Amino acid sequence: MAGKIISKFFDIDGGNTIDVYERHGGYQSIRRVLKKMAPGQVTDEVLKSNLRGLGGAGFPAGRKWSFIPKDSPKPKFLVVNADESEPGTFKDRYIMDRYTHGLFEGIMIASYAIGANKAFIYIRGEYVRQAENLVEQIKCAYDRGYLGKRIFGTNFNLDLVVHRGAGAYICGEETALLESLEGKKGWPRMKPPFPAIEGAFKCPTIVNNVETIAYVPTILQEGGEWFSELGSERNGGLKLYGVSGHVKKPGVYELPMGTSLREIIYEHAGGLQDGRKLKAVVPGGSSAPVLTADEIDVKMDYDSLAKIGSMLGSAGVIVMDDTTDIVRALYVVTRFYHHESCGQCTPCREGTGWAERILKRILDGNGRSVDIDNLLNIAGNIMGNTICPLGDAAALPLKSYLTKFRADFEAAVSDRNGVGKVADEPVSLLN
Amino acid sequence: MVKVTIDGIEIEIPKGTTVIQAAEQAGIEIPRYCYHPGLSIVGVCRICLVEIERMPKLQVACYTPATEGMVVHTNTEQVLEARQAVMEFLLVNHPLDCPVCDQAGECWLQNFYMQHALHDSRMFENKVKKSKALQIGPNVMLDSERCILCSRCVRFCDEISKSNELGIFNRGDRAELQPYPGTELDNDYSGNTIDICPVGALTDRDFRFRTRVWYLSETESICPGCSTGCNINVHHNDQRTYKAGGSRVSRLKPRYNPDVNEWWMCDAGRYGFTHVDADSRILAPTRSIGEEQEMSWGEAASEIMTKLREVISVHGKESVGVILSPQMTNEDLFVARRFFRDGLGLKHIDFEVAPLTTGAKDDFLIKADKNPNTAGARLLGVGARQGSGMTVAEMLEAARKRKLRALYICHHDLANGFAVDVVEEALTAQDLVVFQGPNTNSTSALAHYVLPAAAFVEKTGSFTNYAERVQMIHTAVTPLGESKADWQIFRSLAKEAAISVPYFEAEDVFQALTAEVEAFSGLPYAGLAGQGIALRDGQALPESETVVA
Ligand SMILES: Cc1cc2nc3c(=O)[nH]c(=O)nc-3n(C[C@H](O)[C@H](O)[C@H](O)COP(=O)(O)O)c2cc1C
Ligand code: SF4
Numbered sequence A: 001m002a003g004k005i006i007s008k009f010f011d012i013d014g015g016n017t018i019d020v021y022e023r024h025g026g027y028q029s030i031r032r033v034l035k036k037m038a039p040g041q042v043t044d045e046v047l048k049s050n051l052r053g054l055g056g057a058g059f060p061a062g063r064k065w066s067f068i069p070k071d072s073p074k075p076k077f078l079v080v081n082a083d084e085s086e087p088g089t090f091k092d093r094y095i096m097d098r099y100t101h102g103l104f105e106g107i108m109i110a111s112y113a114i115g116a117n118k119a120f121i122y123i124r125g126e127y128v129r130q131a132e133n134l135v136e137q138i139k140c141a142y143d144r145g146y147l148g149k150r151i152f153g154t155n156f157n158l159d160l161v162v163h164r165g166a167g168a169y170i171c172g173e174e175t176a177l178l179e180s181l182e183g184k185k186g187w188p189r190m191k192p193p194f195p196a197i198e199g200a201f202k203c204p205t206i207v208n209n210v211e212t213i214a215y216v217p218t219i220l221q222e223g224g225e226w227f228s229e230l231g232s233e234r235n236g237g238l239k240l241y242g243v244s245g246h247v248k249k250p251g252v253y254e255l256p257m258g259t260s261l262r263e264i265i266y267e268h269a270g271g272l273q274d275g276r277k278l279k280a281v282v283p284g285g286s287s288a289p290v291l292t293a294d295e296i297d298v299k300m301d302y303d304s305l306a307k308i309g310s311m312l313g314s315a316g317v318i319v320m321d322d323t324t325d326i327v328r329a330l331y332v333v334t335r336f337y338h339h340e341s342c343g344q345c346t347p348c349r350e351g352t353g354w355a356e357r358i359l360k361r362i363l364d365g366n367g368r369s370v371d372i373d374n375l376l377n378i379a380g381n382i383m384g385n386t387i388c389p390l391g392d393a394a395a396l397p398l399k400s401y402l403t404k405f406r407a408d409f410e411a412a413v414s415d416r417n418g419v420g421k422v423a424d425e426p427v428s429l430l431n
Numbered sequence B: 001m002v003k004v005t006i007d008g009i010e011i012e013i014p015k016g017t018t019v020i021q022a023a024e025q026a027g028i029e030i031p032r033y034c035y036h037p038g039l040s041i042v043g044v045c046r047i048c049l050v051e052i053e054r055m056p057k058l059q060v061a062c063y064t065p066a067t068e069g070m071v072v073h074t075n076t077e078q079v080l081e082a083r084q085a086v087m088e089f090l091l092v093n094h095p096l097d098c099p100v101c102d103q104a105g106e107c108w109l110q111n112f113y114m115q116h117a118l119h120d121s122r123m124f125e126n127k128v129k130k131s132k133a134l135q136i137g138p139n140v141m142l143d144s145e146r147c148i149l150c151s152r153c154v155r156f157c158d159e160i161s162k163s164n165e166l167g168i169f170n171r172g173d174r175a176e177l178q179p180y181p182g183t184e185l186d187n188d189y190s191g192n193t194i195d196i197c198p199v200g201a202l203t204d205r206d207f208r209f210r211t212r213v214w215y216l217s218e219t220e221s222i223c224p225g226c227s228t229g230c231n232i233n234v235h236h237n238d239q240r241t242y243k244a245g246g247s248r249v250s251r252l253k254p255r256y257n258p259d260v261n262e263w264w265m266c267d268a269g270r271y272g273f274t275h276v277d278a279d280s281r282i283l284a285p286t287r288s289i290g291e292e293q294e295m296s297w298g299e300a301a302s303e304i305m306t307k308l309r310e311v312i313s314v315h316g317k318e319s320v321g322v323i324l325s326p327q328m329t330n331e332d333l334f335v336a337r338r339f340f341r342d343g344l345g346l347k348h349i350d351f352e353v354a355p356l357t358t359g360a361k362d363d364f365l366i367k368a369d370k371n372p373n374t375a376g377a378r379l380l381g382v383g384a385r386q387g388s389g390m391t392v393a394e395m396l397e398a399a400r401k402r403k404l405r406a407l408y409i410c411h412h413d414l415a416n417g418f419a420v421d422v423v424e425e426a427l428t429a430q431d432l433v434v435f436q437g438p439n440t441n442s443t444s445a446l447a448h449y450v451l452p453a454a455a456f457v458e459k460t461g462s463f464t465n466y467a468e469r470v471q472m473i474h475t476a477v478t479p480l481g482e483s484k485a486d487w488q489i490f491r492s493l494a495k496e497a498a499i500s501v502p503y504f505e506a507e508d509v510f511q512a513l514t515a516e517v518e519a520f521s522g523l524p525y526a527g528l529a530g531q532g533i534a535l536r537d538g539q540a541l542p543e544s545e546t547v548v549a
């Protein structure tokens, strides 16, 4: 089994400090890169590594970097997405807490590759301690001359700024994030233009997840091919899997891309509590379609999960055993998306709230049999019809829970029928 | 140019045209809420989703550029389903209070529901409560529950009025349109937000609960509020005047003209029509010597002409001053010129009164010259600056000294341009003062004869705007009382004086005008309606040439 890369530092005391990081070989990769490599070569190496964007969409990082226009006279920006707000996701927090300078080194290399002299870390507002740590450690890096002007005696300059969000999940969506970074309301933008062409302040911008960037120093140190071979086909390297829910050992596990979900749950996370049976698993953060207990022999990488109709997303694995009320689980997820919908586009704004209220009514014992198909239909009407993927993120759980656990919902509707009173058929608007 | 096919219709359009615009050119209307051709594109309402071949998902027609070879379908089952779904979503939290909503009858929710949805409601849940009947500015009321958050009004204030009063606060279905804390929607163009609001969220304080829109008729006109001459529609209530306190004109709405006002008009113009149905309207020719007495047109014309002839025979033609008005149409002024200058041979004719307080202006639509036809009056040569007679100021001075003995004053309230005592001294020194206009004012109060002129909504004619574009107003409502168009009044007087004014319709006047006045020569009457015709390719007069104090 491959060793650990990032999580190696999780157990080291003071792993967040510059001294400890350097003692363990930190800031060597950037030195080499600045002295020996042209920016294009850096991008090529990352391309070779098959490093995927680890924020959720899995877009190959090197390809994204290559979209930065070569001849644009405008400044370029790197923006690190540290908004980590997807329920079930807590890996970036570990990185920022314990691999702080690893992240910085990745930022430096990525900025060098794309020609940026200014980088931002956009951090979730609730991550107060993490933001304080970042600010403190950035200062240490400046003090040592690793950030600022003429880094390591080269012509490369880089400023790094921490920007705190104000508590909106939608600001994790990269274009909403950029709006927020610019001081506006976090409303996703229409694409194109994509951020690589026109991002922050109308300048070419690369937005990458914390984890994506955190793997970059090692890739440049050990080589793209080496990294690629750690993972599965077209899914390079290792990956942090955050396991939560009904397991004995919830936590963040760094494992090769493509490790099976069964192995993650039963070997690494210690399996379920004694006497419990697995009911459902969400493989990649709350928006990933739910899997049944029969579906866990799947490789945890972007392509394999997509093949069975789910997604790796943020690799936040949420395990639910047979004590789980699936109706309630879906209600909680839907309530979240309703709460977090930015409200720009009609289907997401209205559909999420509508679905939540139906689910609430079912939970309250006033469900009707038509509710299930209505919910499925609402989900279908949101899917694919919105500006940003939050609409899909709300629709996918609805669709998957209702389809895969339909019996639970049918029971919920009939069990509780009659407790409350609602008219059977809606009144026609036309009559 | 690129070639695209929309619903089987192949059309060629300039590169960069969006699918929604291309469809329009192919005669296909794709429903829209947030899209407005005059504003930036946000693609939020999602009602314009269409199918484009070789694209995996439906695309919004408003944002997607039409590219070479694109094949678009606006009517497939998938599109219709998505459209119906968006309609259903829009109504999830909508109060469905059409019976008490002013927008009913001109509401895009109603229209598109009928055209594209017709679904039965599946909504059992409680609706989100938001603020209602909120006055957000001097002219605008907001009902947040009806708002579909299309952001048109926000973009208007950001991009057109550039006053940035509005924002959308909070998230999801709790999002609400509001003025920013501490501000109100009080820019000079605020009424336009009501026009572009596709639903009943923004309503007009001036119009609320007055008339149901289906009782309104529409007549094309020009705003007389300033020399821009914004194209408008006059909405008038011919059926139920008693519903709105007797006012026949219910509201003015801007009418699209790409060369003048695009989709917009200013609030001063929009709400500046109240004089039309005001108590100050002059209803009959009146003699105000001693006791006030109404007269017939025949009596008035003969009495006034008799007195005028007396003054002329005793004191000469140079003892009469005529003050015309840039509020009058080209036709009015042309007949005035024919009657006073050519017929009676008078010399002192002017129309310009510089206001004591300079009119407000901006670099968008509002001009300091608050008259719709200053340029027309100039081109017709009825000003002292164009002729050799006295200016209005000189006339008043001469009147005070009794060098002038008679004044014929149209429309003006001279107190707007001169000190009250100057006007009073001048007018009271006259043997004859005739006032002609739609409303009484401090000048008419000093006249011996007061003649009722039709208001701009009561007559047909043309104005020439600051950029020398000739544009038409049309009769929307019948003239109040005995009033008639200014040119018709001059015709009555001319008849008494045996001066030939052989015109029966405004069109006849216009034909004569184009034949006689060089600047207007060759203008086709038929081409004037709609968007008007520019005399000089839309070039503006230099600002210095317009009358401001
Ligand atoms: C609603 C929504 C929330 C998101 N939240 C995050 C987030 O918290 N962190 C993150 O890295 N990416 C998030 N993303 C994905 C980003 O839009 C973007 O794809 C990602 O930051 C790109 O980085 P990567 O290529 O390194 O994954 C979110 C996307 C959506 C639609
Ligand atoms: S899908 Fe939802 S969150 Fe995304 S832009 Fe539309 S309303 Fe906002």
Ligand code: SF4
Pocket (backbone or CB within 6 Å): B146, B147, B148, B149, B150, B151, B152, B153, B154, B177, B193, B196, B197, B198, B199, B201, B202
């Ligand atoms: S008030 Fe009207 S124009 Fe403004 S956002 Fe709401 S629906 Fe749109």
